[in-house]
């Protein structure tokens with residue numbers, strides 16, 4: 001009790017004695033000076049403890065809580081589409097997505113058997129275009145499929161959506177890194193790309209795992225904000241003899257028409273081609289490969305082994 005009573009006494013007496021007879025106090029043998037310093041020390045320590053606690057909580061929140069947050073089952077987008085070009089690819093990509101407990105909608109790609117691809121290719125040929133493009137059915141199938149997804153997203157009024165293709169591998173820490181991207185994503189944004197290829201970045205612009213894009217290609221993993229859906233539909237309205245990524249990303253991003261941000265290094269990659277596993281950009285195409293496997297760009301974007309979901313699940317390549 002003494003340790004409580006003495007400071008209390010001293011508190012009461014100090015105001016009393018100061019009025020009555022500042023400096024001395026005959027009734028209490030306790031030295032005022034030492035009581036003052038005890039109180040000061042007591043409160044000093046208290047304040048110190050509070051400051052330390054407050055600071056640690058603040059620092060903890062700053063440093064860890066962001067990385068502890070995890071994106072939801074649609075990775076923070078309103079919706080996820082997965083474009084499946086071949087049934088056997090689904091067998092490969094589904095376990096990858098399941099590992100991360102993602103909710104997504106499968107969109108079956110248009111193949112050369114579909115009317116839209118057949119008609120479009122015939123039209124291109126009639127115009128004398130793309131006669132020598134060996135993978136023209138693939139390009140047209142890709143164009144028709146991605147556009148159909150955007151039209152669906154427009155109709156459903158999704159605020160944002162992520163489009164994935166079926167030959168992807170994703171980082172084992174996908175949800176956490178995508179969330180860290182969201183935490184740093186400026187508004188307004190047009191494209192949030194977890195898996196760009198051939199990226200070029202705006203110098204000096206970095207925020208968490210994000211960089212601002214000045215250039216990019218590839219459609220295997222990209223997020224779109226609703227505000228640009230009609231634009232990308234317009235930009236791609238005319239069927240090209242080139243990839244759809246060139247129409248809606250490479251050109252517009254390079255031209256500064258879009259606010260596009262990417263996670264760098266990528267957290268969604270396309271598995272590399274090899275001679276047994278050629279590109280399926282040509283959905284259902286007889287043509288085996290569009291480029292020799294050794295010239296393929298994809299090996300440059302591979303994950304370290306421990307970061308690959310496919311490795312973790314010991315997934316065979318597609319068959």
Ligand SMILES: *[C@@H]1O[C@H](CO)[C@@H](O)[C@H](O)[C@H]1NC(C)=O
Pocket residue numbers: 072073074075076077078079103
């Ligand atoms: C995930 O979060 C986004 C953004 O808040 C939201 O639009 C979406 O509906 C959520 N997905 C699920 C499955 O709750």
Ligand SMILES: *[C@@H]1O[C@H](CO)[C@@H](O)[C@H](O)[C@H]1NC(C)=O
Pocket residue numbers: 118119121122
């Ligand atoms: C489109 O389909 C028709 C009939 O099925 C076929 O004769 C034609 O060769 C196809 N056109 C192309 C460009 O594949």
